[in-house]
Amino acid sequence: MSALAYQLVPVSGWNPLVLILLALIVGVLVYMIYRLGNHSYKETKYKREPFLSGNSPADDPDSLHIGGSNLYWGFTRALKRYFEPLVRGHTGLLNDYLYWFVITVVVIMVVLYFV
Amino acid sequence: MNWKMSLVVRTVTNFLIVPIIVFGIYLVIHGHLTPGGGFQGGAVIASSTALLIIAYGSLGKHKKDLSSMEALGLTMFILIALFGIGSTMFYNYLAGTGGIFGGVVPEGANAGFINTGGTVPLMNIFVGLEVAAALSLILWMMSKETKVLETEKSSPSAEGQEVRD
Amino acid sequence: MNIDIVQHSPALILAVPLLFAFLTPLVDRISEKGRDALFFLGLIIMAFFVAIMAYEVYTVGEWSYVFGGGTVTPTGADSSFFRILFVADGVSAMASITLTISAIGAAIYSYTFMKDETGLNKFNTLFFLMVAGVNGMVLTGDLFNLFVWFEVASVSSAALIAFKTYEGKAVEAALKYMIISVIGGLFFLLSIGFLYGQYGVLNYQLLAENITGTNLDKIALTILVVVLALKAGAVPLHFIIPDAYSMAPGSVTAVLVVASQAGLWVLFRVVFTLYGVAVNTLTIGWIVIVLGILSMFIGVTMALVQKTVKRLMAYHAISQTGYMLLGVGVGLAVLGKPEMGLYGRTAMEGGVFHIINHAMYKGLLFLTAGAIIFKTGIRKLDDLGGLGHSMKWTMGFFIIGALAIAGIPPFNGFASKLMIYKSVYRFNPLLSIIAMVVSILTLASFVKVFHSIFMGPKDEDIYDTGDVPKPMLAGMTILAAFVILFSLFPGAVVSNIVEPAVEALGVI
Amino acid sequence: MNWEAILMTMPYMTVVILFMIGLFTVLFKKNLIKIIMGIAIMQNAANLFLVSLAYRRGEHAPVFTSAESTEMVMPTAHALTLTSIVIGLATTALLLSFVIMIKKHYGSINTDDVRRCKE
Numbered sequence: 001m002s003a004l005a006y007q008l009v010p011v012s013g014w015n016p017l018v019l020i021l022l023a024l025i026v027g028v029l030v031y032m033i034y035r036l037g038n039h040s041y042k043e044t045k046y047k048r049e050p051f052l053s054g055n056s057p058a059d060d061p062d063s064l065h066i067g068g069s070n071l072y073w074g075f076t077r078a079l080k081r082y083f084e085p086l087v088r089g090h091t092g093l094l095n096d097y098l099y100w101f102v103i104t105v106v107v108i109m110v111v112l113y114f115v
Numbered sequence: 116m117n118w119k120m121s122l123v124v125r126t127v128t129n130f131l132i133v134p135i136i137v138f139g140i141y142l143v144i145h146g147h148l149t150p151g152g153g154f155q156g157g158a159v160i161a162s163s164t165a166l167l168i169i170a171y172g173s174l175g176k177h178k179k180d181l182s183s184m185e186a187l188g189l190t191m192f193i194l195i196a197l198f199g200i201g202s203t204m205f206y207n208y209l210a211g212t213g214g215i216f217g218g219v220v221p222e223g224a225n226a227g228f229i230n231t232g233g234t235v236p237l238m239n240i241f242v243g244l245e246v247a248a249a250l251s252l253i254l255w256m257m258s259k260e261t262k263v264l265e266t267e268k269s270s271p272s273a274e275g276q277e278v279r280d
Numbered sequence: 281m282n283i284d285i286v287q288h289s290p291a292l293i294l295a296v297p298l299l300f301a302f303l304t305p306l307v308d309r310i311s312e313k314g315r316d317a318l319f320f321l322g323l324i325i326m327a328f329f330v331a332i333m334a335y336e337v338y339t340v341g342e343w344s345y346v347f348g349g350g351t352v353t354p355t356g357a358d359s360s361f362f363r364i365l366f367v368a369d370g371v372s373a374m375a376s377i378t379l380t381i382s383a384i385g386a387a388i389y390s391y392t393f394m395k396d397e398t399g400l401n402k403f404n405t406l407f408f409l410m411v412a413g414v415n416g417m418v419l420t421g422d423l424f425n426l427f428v429w430f431e432v433a434s435v436s437s438a439a440l441i442a443f444k445t446y447e448g449k450a451v452e453a454a455l456k457y458m459i460i461s462v463i464g465g466l467f468f469l470l471s472i473g474f475l476y477g478q479y480g481v482l483n484y485q486l487l488a489e490n491i492t493g494t495n496l497d498k499i500a501l502t503i504l505v506v507v508l509a510l511k512a513g514a515v516p517l518h519f520i521i522p523d524a525y526s527m528a529p530g531s532v533t534a535v536l537v538v539a540s541q542a543g544l545w546v547l548f549r550v551v552f553t554l555y556g557v558a559v560n561t562l563t564i565g566w567i568v569i570v571l572g573i574l575s576m577f578i579g580v581t582m583a584l585v586q587k588t589v590k591r592l593m594a595y596h597a598i599s600q601t602g603y604m605l606l607g608v609g610v611g612l613a614v615l616g617k618p619e620m621g622l623y624g625r626t627a628m629e630g631g632v633f634h635i636i637n638h639a640m641y642k643g644l645l646f647l648t649a650g651a652i653i654f655k656t657g658i659r660k661l662d663d664l665g666g667l668g669h670s671m672k673w674t675m676g677f678f679i680i681g682a683l684a685i686a687g688i689p690p691f692n693g694f695a696s697k698l699m700i701y702k703s704v705y706r707f708n709p710l711l712s713i714i715a716m717v718v719s720i721l722t723l724a725s726f727v728k729v730f731h732s733i734f735m736g737p738k739d740e741d742i743y744d745t746g747d748v749p750k751p752m753l754a755g756m757t758i759l760a761a762f763v764i765l766f767s768l769f770p771g772a773v774v775s776n777i778v779e780p781a782v783e784a785l786g787v788i
Numbered sequence: 789m790n791w792e793a794i795l796m797t798m799p800y801m802t803v804v805i806l807f808m809i810g811l812f813t814v815l816f817k818k819n820l821i822k823i824i825m826g827i828a829i830m831q832n833a834a835n836l837f838l839v840s841l842a843y844r845r846g847e848h849a850p851v852f853t854s855a856e857s858t859e860m861v862m863p864t865a866h867a868l869t870l871t872s873i874v875i876g877l878a879t880t881a882l883l884l885s886f887v888i889m890i891k892k893h894y895g896s897i898n899t900d901d902v903r904r905c906k907e
Contacts, residue, residue: 095816
């Protein structure tokens with residue numbers, strides 16, 4: 001039984017149970033501090049908007065959902081010279097898939113032969 | 116199907132079907148003696164159904180029967196293999212035990228006998244049944260799908276349905 | 281007539297799905313209910329035999345099963361010479377366990393997911409055939425038998441990808457998947473010809489004994505490695521994977537992931553047991569590592585720019601396969617050298633552990649993607665939004681899957697990635713750094729997916745219909761339960777399941 | 789010139805030529821039906837390769853009745869070829885039915901048109 005116990009809760013190396021225990025303890029502490037705060041603050045509908053910059057957002061906040069696909073437009077724009085050929089690389093052409101297959105066979109054969 | 120070949124072709128096919136099927140069955144049963152066996156015999160039998168499809172346009176309402184025949188053939192093949200589980204799967208437990216398939220093979224080079232195969236001829240028969248049904252189903256589906264046998268030009272099908280993107 | 285089920289379990293693991301695959305059309309003519317009952321019964325019986333085989337392998341040890349031989353274990357060299365041999369060892373036990381879990385999860389999921397499709401008896405037959413094909417590929421100890429099961433798995437998975445024949449794209453994806461697999465199979469046949477022509481034997485053990493690494497063997501090894509990497513989805517050959525995964529029905533994709541991992545298992549068997557030290561392991565190790573690094577990096581960068589849910593997840597499947605290739609590639613590079621004991625072994629265990637983790641959480645993610653498409657019918661990320669309000673359970677499962685794939689600490693992705701990072705760092709620090717960057721990009725793309733699907737305002741027409749029906753949730757719970765189980769006790773999983781698999785690969 | 793040796797390599801030459809023809813068709817032809825024909829050629833080449841491996845000079849075909857037990861060509865390669873022919877049939881049937889469905893959905897079987905799965 002001890003072997004299995006040791007396997008379940010290994011002392012050395014990575015042990016998720018210790019981490020979860022830690023998370024629980026921290027959670028309880030945070031909850032206690034949260035309880036100390038006064039609860040008079042009501043979640044009102046017209047709370048003051050924290051003004052960041054630019055014009056105020058449209059009155060209907062629900063329409064402000066940024067589409068999923070261009071969330072990282074900055075990242076892809078910056079690395080355009082890497083992403084352009086990569087996306088074009090997936091041509092969808094059956095013959096291209098087979099070119100890649102034959103090229104890989106030849107490359108690995110040459111590498112294996114000479115090294 | 117309104118497709119029908121002329122009377123001559125239909126009568127010749129009626130006569131031709133019988134020898135083809137008999138030859139196919141011969142190949143299946145003598146599979147363990149002479150070159151042949153389940154797949155080859157089944158393919159010959161399926162060529163007879165190809166003749167039928169060309170002559171009569173379709174095999175009528177037998178789509179379900181054919182696929183059931185195919186499924187039956189395969190299930191029996193696996194069951195026979197499983198019966199050998201006493202020692203190992205696919206074990207030839209009928210060989211040399213007398214009875215229809217269990218004849219004892221005499222020494223020396225001889226022409227071989229039908230009843231000495233053990234489970235092999237049984238398996239050949241069920242594979243033959245399965246392949247005959249499967250190939251005729253394939254031929255019939257493809258001839259129906261490509262509408263190759265219809266006389267009038269069928270309307271060009273709608274340009275590819277787009278997936279709801 | 282005492283039938284020792286335990287000894288016969290490898291054969292029964294294969295016979296049961298095949299038998300039920302061909303019984304389904306017959307039962308389907310009688311009753312629909314009977315067909316569905318048969319579907320679950322077949323998988324449960326197969327799971328029972330897999331459990332028996334795995335227990336036997338882990339307690340007693342490995343044994344090989346000769347089909348048609350007088351006794352189970354091959355008596356004398358000649359009896360295993362011509363017969364087909366199944367090997368029940370650590371690798372096949374672990375691979376069968378992975379396949380059974382995701383197959384059962386996908387089967388329960390597809391009970392309602394495929395409700396409105398026609399021709400369900402064909403779906404069940406093909407599902408059983410795919411499960412049998414993948415099991416056969418992993419269990420077999422004979423090279424040509426491997427080719428046969430490789431083809432059975434390719435044919436049935438291509439037919440399953442094209443299951444929605446009314447969608448043109450699904451058929452196109454299936455055609456490409458099938459043509460590439462057939463051509464891969466032909467090259468595979470050539471390499472079988474090379475090896476059989478030289479040594480006159482097709483069995484793994486006998487072949488491994490007298491392989492001497494001549495030039496012809498190197499060519500055969502190259503073709504074997506490339507064809508199996510093609511099946512697993514390494515980068516230069518990965519083009520069929522995104523098309524196939526995005527167009528297949530949700531439950532089929534979850535099992536497709538395990539089917540391509542079977543290619544990985546067989547690649548490790550070929551490289552370790554078949555060739556082992558006969559060929560310069562450093563070169564082969566580096567080839568596998570380069571394949572892994574390419575798959576990792578290009579897989580994740582392509583995933584960042586994807587616009588549809590399933591395609592994005594397909595690219596993640598490729599990048600996670602890169603981790604496995606990297607882990608085991610490092611182990612291969614130091615095979616037979618002293619460093620093997622130092623970090624090579626942990627690298628291999630990390631790579632192998634990542635295979636089962638990946639099958640769990642990637643299966644879960646594909647099932648959630650299928651649920652989203654089942655509920656909304658929309659595939660593009662831009663049109664989806666605000667599903668978190670109505671689909672609470674699916675969101676929960678998505679979070680578990682996304683955190684696990686990104687390698688966030690408590691989850692199982694982290695456990696295997698940690699093993700890979702630690703050991704690969706000592707082999708070559710740069711590889712480990714690339715692996716960590718890729719892990720961050722994985723997290724980034726899943727944040728994007730989570731944000732665009734579940735966050736945002738309520739969507740009126742989907743909001744009131746609530747979450748997906750019960751069986752789909754049950755299928756997802758099974759996979760999520762295993763993700764959490766492997767996250768909480770990684771030590772137990774590594775020492776009980778992963779180590780026998782690594783030893784079975786011939787790593788002392 | 790050692791004609792004897794050259795004659796012995798003749799089957800393997802045909803295998804290489806057939807395989808290259810099949811590979812050429814599959815790589816460079818745009819029509820799907822031609823690609824499937826190329827695959828069929830490659831399958832025949834692979835089968836020929838397996839059968840020519842089993843040949844031993846001056847021995848009988850492995851049919852039990854016609855030969856003493858010792859001088860026989862290796863039968864296992866023939867069994868492999870049989871299975872590979874059966875698999876070849878199954879895959880070609882599946883590929884052809886896919887092409888039929890693609891013709892119905894896409895209206896053309898040219899690989900340039902059949903690539904909607906890009907994005």
